[in-house]
Amino acid sequence: MRKRVTLADVAARAGVSTASASLVLNNRPGTRLSATAAARIRAAAEELNYRPNHTARSLRLGSTRTVAFLSADVTTTRFASAMILGLLQEADAREHTVLIAETGNDAARTERALLTMLDRQPSALILGFMQARRIHVPPVPSDVPVIMVNGASDEQHPTVLPAEHEAGRQIASVLADAGHTDIAIIGYDPNREPDWGETVTIGARFAGIDEVIAERGLRVTGYRARRWDPDVGFEGMNELLDSGAEFTGLICLNDRLAFGAYQAMQLRGVRIPDDVSVVSFDDDVIAAHLRPALTTALLPYEEMGRRAMEMALSDSIDPQNLLVPMPIQLRDSVRELRS
């Protein structure tokens, strides 16, 4: 393919000025060009396969139709792609494209990435986090909106977060509604270690669970853990079982913990859900494939991405903070207790 065809080429072929061509091709309302001239221009554009030079247009208009997405930790989780997909879908629907950069968890790198992005004059800036955190965002020109997905900023930018509090309530209620009163929790931290403060969402998840425990008068044994990995779940379950604690229901703070707990129970002949009913959070890819399939609260990253883009591109940022529901995926890991 040869050099790109410019507006001037189209205009020349149609025998008009670039001004007229521009007017017609953008079908500006109120333009007073003859119908025949307009037709000639359109035909020329068609024949030459004209596509406007986006860079030139951006320079003139002062707006690139581009949204910059800065992500902390694209890699550490399989959820990132869901979020990106949501962003991309909504951006596409609104005829914008997405610039993406990785910031790591590093303030200096974040600042650098942010400046690089700002140099490209994006229409909006979206900061995404895989482990919901609160960070400091360097100042940004006031005309470019900043949206935080699954995180928060000291500067009070609008956020999109999962509705963890409600999910905590619902997940605990699943167990309570099924008649379970003796509950074990893996990953729980009754003392709310200070580090949890860094993550914006987990506190709400705990609070939701706590409320239901209090309201329903549940008896609880907890296994504290900060790292939520399968091995921890494995270890935790073994410890709970060894302690002789009595429980028929188990809440795992995420699916990876649940995965480990499953392994421990299987090895010791504890049957799910006959002996212990399990509920959890995230709806990780494995959750549906565990045996029995795991009941869990879905982390709605795709929807969050979509909503973030929506907020970024709508002129009115009405809801400063948006909570996206975490639908409960009811599967086979919970048994109805006959009382």
Place this chain on the structure above:
Amino acid sequence: MRKRVTLADVAARAGVSTASASLVLNNRPGTRLSATAAARIRAAAEELNYRPNHTARSLRLGSTRTVAFLSADVTTTRFASAMILGLLQEADAREHTVLIAETGNDAARTERALLTMLDRQPSALILGFMQARRIHVPPVPSDVPVIMVNGASDEQHPTVLPAEHEAGRQIASVLADAGHTDIAIIGYDPNREPDWGETVTIGARFAGIDEVIAERGLRVTGYRARRWDPDVGFEGMNELLDSGAEFTGLICLNDRLAFGAYQAMQLRGVRIPDDVSVVSFDDDVIAAHLRPALTTALLPYEEMGRRAMEMALSDSIDPQNLLVPMPIQLRDSVRELRS
């Protein structure tokens, strides 16, 4: 923050022309500006916090330092984020940014996304696939390189693919070297169904396995399957066990199949690796967390992303096709057979 400061602002403050300012700030070699003027310019830029307008520069230079990444199916797999991370790292090192778009598996949508991207004059185009496929790529201006990651094009664009053939050989050899001669394979298709042709890589994986089978004289029972999901692995393993086939080694064509096979064996009391040794492909997130941890060939998506960006941004595209090694993750699922 107020309006962006332009080069003219800097020049004015330094008392020189924009030409001089541009020359100095880009430290063009061979310019003969006085040291004091240069210092004044630099100081002014510093004080005003000048950052060049990327759009304007792109327009002038005819090159946006941007690479467009088109992805088929960002969502369907947890591997996407690894690939993106690789791309991002290398792009960052070379001072480029990445535009990203989703194409689905749809030719029309791919074409549309491609055009949108081309309008932004990217330095290169990278097409990524999660399920390695061969597609038709619409024509692209000859000055923008096109790289295929984990896929191939009818137009013979350079590709970056996992070294499946070698991995097939190595994975089969792990079993053979450990003394196993009776092997079961789940996901195998001895007849190479025609559809496999669509995927570029799997054929090579099969071929590698086949070679070792022939060279070592292994005896093989296969469970055919095209969908490689946990349920299929579960079902496959049960069927193999029911058939009364004798085997001490099991090759699963991916970790999800292996996951299902593990479940089936656990339920039936077949011990891994004491009764059956298992090897697999992908190094999915769960592979390391299975009990026992699974020996598998890592799909090097991050490295592939990095190499693709490298090819895209280096002037000389020497190796038209690059095979990235799939390192074997040796873990605990294989037992050494004493003969």
Place this chain on the structure above:
DNA sequence: GGCGCGATGCTAATCGTTTTAGCACTCGTG
């Protein structure tokens, strides 16, 4: 015949850079 006016379309400035051609000035030199 000159004026007003609607219809049609063009000129030229602009966005913020980069870059080439060349101006103005100072020396050194024959």
Place this chain on the structure above:
DNA sequence: CACGAGTGCTAAAACGATTAGCATCGCGCC
């Protein structure tokens, strides 16, 4: 003192679009 060779810097033309304001034409009307 005229001339060539440096030196230090600038004016102006791009890049490809958008848009406010102006120009031209034909025609009817007084």
